[in-house]
Amino acid sequence: MLELRDLAFGYGTRQVGGGVSLILRPGEVLALLGPNGAGKTTLFKTMLGLLAPLGGEVLLDAAPLETLDRKERARRIAYVPQAHAALFPFTVRDVVLMGRAAQVAPFSAPVRNDREVAAAALERLGMAHLSDRPYTEISGGERQMTLIARALAQQPKVLVMDEPTASLDYGNQMRVLGHVRRLAREGMAVVLSTHNPDHVFMVADRVAMLHDGALAALGPPADVLTVERVKQLYNIDVVMGVLPGGSSQVCSPRLGPGD
Amino acid sequence: MLKLISAVTIAFLSVCSASVWARPFTDAAGRVVEIPDNVTRILTAGPPASVLVYVLAPEKLTGWVREPNAQEKEFLLPSARDLPTYGRLTGQGGTANMEAVIAAKPDLIIDVGSVNPTYISLADKVQQQTGIPYVLIDGSFANSAKTLRQVGELLGVSPRAEELAAYAETTLKNLGEGLAKVPAGERPKVYYGRGPEGLETGLSGSINLEILEAAGATNVAAAAGKGGLTNVSLEQVLGWNPEIILGASPKFISAVKSDPSWASVAAVKNGKVFAAPSLPFGWFDSPPGINRLIGIRWLEALLYPKTFDVDLKADVQKFFKLFYQVEVTDAQLDTLLKGAIEKH
Amino acid sequence: MNSAQDPDRGNRKLVVFGILGVTVLAMASMAIGKYSVPPSAILRVLFAGLTGGQPDVDPIQQTVIWNVRLPRVIAGLLIGAALAAAGATYQGLFRNPLVSPDILGVSAGASLGAVLAIFLKMPVPVIQLMSFCGGLLAVAAVYGVGAAVRGRDPVLTLVLAGVAIGAIVGAGISLVKILADPYDQLPAITYWLLGSLTAVTRADVGSILPAMVIGLLPLVALRWRMNVMTLGDEEAQTLGVDTRLMRLALIFGATLITAASVSIAGIVGWVGLVIPHVARLLVGPDFRRLLPAALLLGGGYMLVVDTLARSVALTEIPLGILTAVVGAPFFLWLLASGKRGWS
Numbered sequence: 001m002l003e004l005r006d007l008a009f010g011y012g013t014r015q016v017g018g019g020v021s022l023i024l025r026p027g028e029v030l031a032l033l034g035p036n037g038a039g040k041t042t043l044f045k046t047m048l049g050l051l052a053p054l055g056g057e058v059l060l061d062a063a064p065l066e067t068l069d070r071k072e073r074a075r076r077i078a079y080v081p082q083a084h085a086a087l088f089p090f091t092v093r094d095v096v097l098m099g100r101a102a103q104v105a106p107f108s109a110p111v112r113n114d115r116e117v118a119a120a121a122l123e124r125l126g127m128a129h130l131s132d133r134p135y136t137e138i139s140g141g142e143r144q145m146t147l148i149a150r151a152l153a154q155q156p157k158v159l160v161m162d163e164p165t166a167s168l169d170y171g172n173q174m175r176v177l178g179h180v181r182r183l184a185r186e187g188m189a190v191v192l193s194t195h196n197p198d199h200v201f202m203v204a205d206r207v208a209m210l211h212d213g214a215l216a217a218l219g220p221p222a223d224v225l226t227v228e229r230v231k232q233l234y235n236i237d238v239v240m241g242v243l244p245g246g247s248s249q250v251c252s253p254r255l256g257p258g259d
Numbered sequence: 260m261l262k263l264i265s266a267v268t269i270a271f272l273s274v275c276s277a278s279v280w281a282r283p284f285t286d287a288a289g290r291v292v293e294i295p296d297n298v299t300r301i302l303t304a305g306p307p308a309s310v311l312v313y314v315l316a317p318e319k320l321t322g323w324v325r326e327p328n329a330q331e332k333e334f335l336l337p338s339a340r341d342l343p344t345y346g347r348l349t350g351q352g353g354t355a356n357m358e359a360v361i362a363a364k365p366d367l368i369i370d371v372g373s374v375n376p377t378y379i380s381l382a383d384k385v386q387q388q389t390g391i392p393y394v395l396i397d398g399s400f401a402n403s404a405k406t407l408r409q410v411g412e413l414l415g416v417s418p419r420a421e422e423l424a425a426y427a428e429t430t431l432k433n434l435g436e437g438l439a440k441v442p443a444g445e446r447p448k449v450y451y452g453r454g455p456e457g458l459e460t461g462l463s464g465s466i467n468l469e470i471l472e473a474a475g476a477t478n479v480a481a482a483a484g485k486g487g488l489t490n491v492s493l494e495q496v497l498g499w500n501p502e503i504i505l506g507a508s509p510k511f512i513s514a515v516k517s518d519p520s521w522a523s524v525a526a527v528k529n530g531k532v533f534a535a536p537s538l539p540f541g542w543f544d545s546p547p548g549i550n551r552l553i554g555i556r557w558l559e560a561l562l563y564p565k566t567f568d569v570d571l572k573a574d575v576q577k578f579f580k581l582f583y584q585v586e587v588t589d590a591q592l593d594t595l596l597k598g599a600i601e602k603h
Numbered sequence: 604m605n606s607a608q609d610p611d612r613g614n615r616k617l618v619v620f621g622i623l624g625v626t627v628l629a630m631a632s633m634a635i636g637k638y639s640v641p642p643s644a645i646l647r648v649l650f651a652g653l654t655g656g657q658p659d660v661d662p663i664q665q666t667v668i669w670n671v672r673l674p675r676v677i678a679g680l681l682i683g684a685a686l687a688a689a690g691a692t693y694q695g696l697f698r699n700p701l702v703s704p705d706i707l708g709v710s711a712g713a714s715l716g717a718v719l720a721i722f723l724k725m726p727v728p729v730i731q732l733m734s735f736c737g738g739l740l741a742v743a744a745v746y747g748v749g750a751a752v753r754g755r756d757p758v759l760t761l762v763l764a765g766v767a768i769g770a771i772v773g774a775g776i777s778l779v780k781i782l783a784d785p786y787d788q789l790p791a792i793t794y795w796l797l798g799s800l801t802a803v804t805r806a807d808v809g810s811i812l813p814a815m816v817i818g819l820l821p822l823v824a825l826r827w828r829m830n831v832m833t834l835g836d837e838e839a840q841t842l843g844v845d846t847r848l849m850r851l852a853l854i855f856g857a858t859l860i861t862a863a864s865v866s867i868a869g870i871v872g873w874v875g876l877v878i879p880h881v882a883r884l885l886v887g888p889d890f891r892r893l894l895p896a897a898l899l900l901g902g903g904y905m906l907v908v909d910t911l912a913r914s915v916a917l918t919e920i921p922l923g924i925l926t927a928v929v930g931a932p933f934f935l936w937l938l939a940s941g942k943r944g945w946s
Contacts, residue, residue, distance in 0.1 A: 087699075101843050154842070
């Protein structure tokens with residue numbers, strides 16, 4: 001339902017990447033892997049309609065993104081940014097309510113239905129007990145979950161997540177990934193960017209590897225995420241395999257005594 | 260029956276009392292204002308108006324715009340020394356409190372000075388808001404006698420106003436006659452500096468330098484154009500090279516005498532640097548009101564000692580007795596004229 | 604707590620309480636002044652004014668209440684409320700609690716308009732009109748520059764344009780001050796710039812009412828969406844908000860009410876900066892609560908300050924001085940007490 005057709009993306013006259021074609025289906029988790037500067041953020045912004053494509057198109061439910069107004073887009077595709085320090089002490093509930101902006105009439109405030117959707121989103125992520133806490137006083141992991149809840153409150157079909165595990169502790173990283181898998185099982189299409197090959201193995205149905213603005217590879221992690229590819233992307237030597245008792249592949253860098 | 264007649268009479272009289280004891284007055288801006296016949300309390304909107312009312316009818320003045328300092332109070336009537344201070348009443352841009360103005364219960368508000376649309380609209384605004392008649396009077400020096408007579412009639416003190424107006428006329432007449440005898444070459448070039456730096460002066464036609472121009476001297480700053488007050492640079496003054504320097508601030512005068520950058524000016528070289536007397540009101544321009552009449556005498560003695568035979572001491576005592584209604588002792592005279600005349 | 608419960612109920616109670624509080628303040632302010640007026644006279648004059656009858660009081664008392672005090676009290680309320688609302692709006696819009704309504708140059712532009720009018724010897728209504736227009740023009744220029752420049756961050760571009768244009772306008776004001784007659788015009792200009800409500804009339808209040816109402820409309824109508832704007836341009840867009848249109852509407856509204864305030868009162872600082880903070884401390888950042896709180900607190904605060912300005916000394920103290928004297932130390936205290944997250 002989200003399709004990128006030969007997409008060229010960048011800022012104004014400066015092209016950052018091109019030739020990206022992929023289709024995201026409901027219930028699928030697509031990981032976007034690539035080094036810093038590969039163009040992940042620019043690609044995301046183009047997918048969300050914040051930047052105009054420099055070539056090719058972005059299609060949402062088979063309709064080009066430009067033909068949908070901002071409200072329509074927000075009802076179908078939601079963005080989860082990296083949890084940032086917030087300026088104003090809105091409560092967790094208020095933050096999640098902001099996700100209803102596309103459903104609330106321009107000069108109105110959220111109604112009972114909106115409040116129920118927001119509450120349900122918090123419930124779904126096990127965050128309901130924090131509803132009245134100020135966003136500025138909760139932990140980084142809780143903030144990230146709040147932003148996911150906000151995105152869910154938009155009732156979208158596609159979730160775009162920008163490095164959702166960055167700056168989270170180990171436990172919270174796993175919790176977020178667990179939620180991502182759960183959401184996908186419930187029918188959500190998820191695109192997330194990450195630096196961590198292990199996470200890709202854990203959570204992704206397919207991985208897209210972005211290198212120098214082009215799609216170096218696209219496919220199931222088992223097929224595509226190889227030692228050679230990691231070397232190509234990050235210039236790091238790794239070994240891969242499933243540990244005894246483990247459930248997914250892990251990726252371990254080879255750091256010798258000389259490194 | 261009697262009760263009815265007296266009731267009707269009282270009603271009739273009270274209706275009449277609102278309108279009978281009032282007369283129309285056309286002020287300098289052409290505004291027709293209803294003035295009560297009996298004016299006993301006057302509030303002044305600015306310093307020149309304060310001086311005008313003070314000389315005509317000090318007992319009718321409700322207060323000062325700015326509180327006089329100790330030196331100035333010495334030359335004021337005891338009854339006037341401690342009058343309350345109201346601040347400038349120029350509507351927006353003033354400091355007077357509207358309610359304090361109303362509480363003073365004036366019959367009339369007078370403003371003396373320039374008449375331009377800003378001040379006219381402010382006068383209308385205050386009058387409308389407070390219900391107190393507000394008149395604008397032209398403060399130009401040449402019309403001194405006329406102003407005195409006009410406002411004297413307004414305040415109901417015409418006999419005194421006539422005395423003062425006659426003095427004004429005589430002063431100006433003597434000035435004119437004397438100036439006729441002064442050849443053009445002997446009209447001195449004068450620079451008048453205001454403010455502590457002394458670099459604020461008046462352009463040609465400015466109200467603040469009126470008496471200098473009336474006294475036939477050349478205002479060196481007139482070369483810079485027409486207008487009001489302005490700031491000039493030391494370079495400009497050096498270029499004009501005035502023969503005489505007059506200053507409003509004693510600080511400026513002592514600086515001029517000692518500062519090497521001023522040393523090359525003709526006035527400094529010839530020791531012709533003088534402080535304009537300022538007690539109790541500026542003799543030259545602060546404020547630019549009726550108080551300047553004695554300034555004419557001072558300028559005559561200073562600029563044309565050969566042509567005008569001025570007994571400054573006698574003139575000052577006469578003026579102060581007539582206008583300010585105070586006696587001036589010799590010691591006080593020295594204070595008044597300190598730094599303002601040449602030492603013989 | 605039932606999360607689906609209407610949160611506005613609590614807010615409504617606060618607002619009613621606030622309105623009552625401000626009304627009491629206003630009545631108290633009406634009773635204070637240099638001319639002593641008994642409270643019964645005040646009530647009679649007000650009642651007569653509302654019903655159109657003739658009150659049974661001394662005509663001078665009626666003049667004081669109806670012509671002098673009432674316009675001043677209403678003007679103080681309106682202006683305080685307007686400046687606080689504009690400040691709260693900009694603090695959210697620019698995501699910076701240190702922002703005041705002047706950030707886009709409305710006060711600078713309004714000052715230039717007034718100062719120019721005084722210099723040109725215009726009558727008072729023209730001074731007010733030129734002040735109002737000057738404020739609008741300055742912001743229009745800033746907004747135009749912001750729209751023309753294709754920056755990545757539209758909000759930052761606005762701020763920088765505001766700084767630049769504010770500097771140009773400030774230079775213009777200084778130029779006029781130098782050219783102005785130090786005896787005739789400069790005192791009027793200086794005093795105007797210090798801010799004051801002396802001699803404000805009913806006509807003055809009437810003249811700013813349309814701008815106040817029209818300007819407040821977008822702020823009130825968009826009060827929930829304003830919260831979304833605090834997330835920043837890109838995030839708000841992904842949530843479905845047309846940020847460009849929102850910014851335009853909010854800046855338009857905030858500018859109208861600020862320009863109207865400056866046109867009759869001159870520059871009154873610190874209200875737009877400090878009051879929204881206090882309001883946020885009391886009711887939180889949700890603009891649905893913040894806006895009414897700012898309006899009420901701002902109006903009440905200005906009322907208190909103006910009452911002081913006209914009753915503490917025999918002559919008036921300029922408003923700008925009083926609000927700085929009260930506001931700045933309070934602001935320092937806020938900073939020093941280390942309120943993180945402005946909560």
